[in-house]
Amino acid sequence: MSNEQHKGTAVITGASTGIGATYADRLARRGYDLILVARNGQRLDAVAARLRSETGRTVQTIVADLTKRSDLEKVEHVLRTDATVSVLVNNAGTASLAPLGTADIDKLNSEIELNIVVPTRLSHAVLPGLVSRARGAIINIASVMSQLIQPGNTVYGGTKAYLLHLSQVLNTEVGGSGVQVQAVLPGATRTEIWSNSGIDLDAAFPAEMIMEVGEMVDAALAGLDSGETVTIPSLPDTADWQRLIDARDALRPNLSRQHPASRYAVAVKA
Ligand SMILES: NC(=O)c1ccc[n+]([C@@H]2O[C@H](COP(=O)([O-])OP(=O)(O)OC[C@H]3O[C@@H](n4cnc5c(N)ncnc54)[C@H](OP(=O)(O)O)[C@@H]3O)[C@@H](O)[C@H]2O)c1
Incomplete structure (x- = not known):
């Protein structure tokens, strides 16, 4: 194999099934070596x-088990010390979709x-190495749930909004370094996450709202190839997303000011 073909090593969390296992398949076929992380050793093998x-x-x-600090530190160590690592796919995730007041708080904490x-x-852990080698990518699997304000989505949607925010800000920090940061926002994708969350996917959504996992990952990788920083595989027109970003950015000059807005009728010091 020539050096040109060698793309380095992709580390994929949650690679024993679903979206992570599909990234493993696609990245191996693109010429990456792999380090696959999950709890179930048999399925990983x-x-x-x-x-x-x-x-x-x-x-x-x-x-x-990445929720155990000692296990997490093992993966961090690999990311810090293995100079072949060129891609990190932050994919492992769970989805609890219950109203906060009745949810299992320890499950939410995990x-x-x-x-x-x-x-x-x-x-x-991976960033300093990627930046020093001036190549590579961090792919963060967020979710369209980051955009949905609806019952049952307090924590899951919040975690995905966090990951989207982290990705967008990280892009401003590593821009120009040769390192790509991409947030992927899948819609409903056919994997075990739904049954694990106690939801019958086919009963919950019409067929036209459910994407097969291979199509989702192929679209996300096409988005990465084209330099997208946020990829929403389902969204027909990216201008719709850009309008949201533009509206947010337009708030910026007024988000921090010396005095409260006049509608609050607060007496201000002259
Ligand atoms: N499917 C969807 O509709 C959808 C939509 C939007 C976003 N997403 C996001 O996509 C990502 C992957 O979801 P998926 O649908 O592929 O889910 P999945 O089929 O349930 O797979 C989740 C993966 O994460 C691993 N995992 C779970 N807990 C872990 C832990 N404590 N430590 C290490 N690995 C752990 C699981 O393996 P083990 O059980 O072997 O540990 C499995 O490999 C998640 O972040 C999810 O939020 C999914």
């Missing part, structure tokens, strides 16, 4: 064995750890 035999790439696995703390720490 099955994904790794198939990809080794089908693509000839080097595929390692790390069995880790979800906040997995969906927020983990991608933050892993990005922090």
Whole structure:
């Protein structure tokens, strides 16, 4: 294999099934070696064995519960010290979709750890190496739920809004370094996350709202190839997203001022 073909190593969290396993498949076929992370060692091994035999790439696995600090630190160590790492896919995540007042608070706490703390720490661990090598990408799997203000979406949507925000700000910090940061906002995608959340996907959504996982990941990678910083695979017209960004940016001059707005009728010092 020539150096030109060697793209480095992609580290993918939550790679034992679903979106993560599909990224593993696509990135191996693009010429990346892989480090796959998840809790279920048997499923990870099955994904790794198939990809080794089908693509000839080097595929390692790390069995880790990323909500456990000692396991998380093992992955952070790899990201800090393995100079072949060129891509991090922050994909592992869970979705609890219950009203806050009746939700299991310990489950929510784990979800906040997995969906927020983990991608933050892993990005922090990989960034210095990527920037010093002036190449590579961090792909953060957020969600369209980051945009939906609806019951049951307090914490899950909040974690995904955080990941989108982190990605957008990180882009302003690494711009020009040769490192890409992409937030991917999938809509309903056919994976086990739905049954794990107690939801029958086909009963919950009409067929025209459900995307197959291969199509979702292929679109997200096409978005990465074209330099998108935010990829919404379903969205027909990216101008719709840009209007939201422009409206937000238009608020900026008025978000911090010396006196309250006049509608509050607060007596201000002359
Ligand atoms: N499917 C959708 O409709 C959809 C839409 C928008 C965004 N997303 C996001 O896409 C990402 C992947 O979701 P998916 O649909 O592919 O879910 P999935 O099929 O349930 O897969 C989740 C993956 O995360 C791993 N994982 C879960 N908890 C973990 C932990 N504590 N430590 C390490 N790995 C853990 C699971 O493996 P183990 O059980 O082996 O650990 C599995 O590989 C998530 O961040 C999700 O929020 C999904």
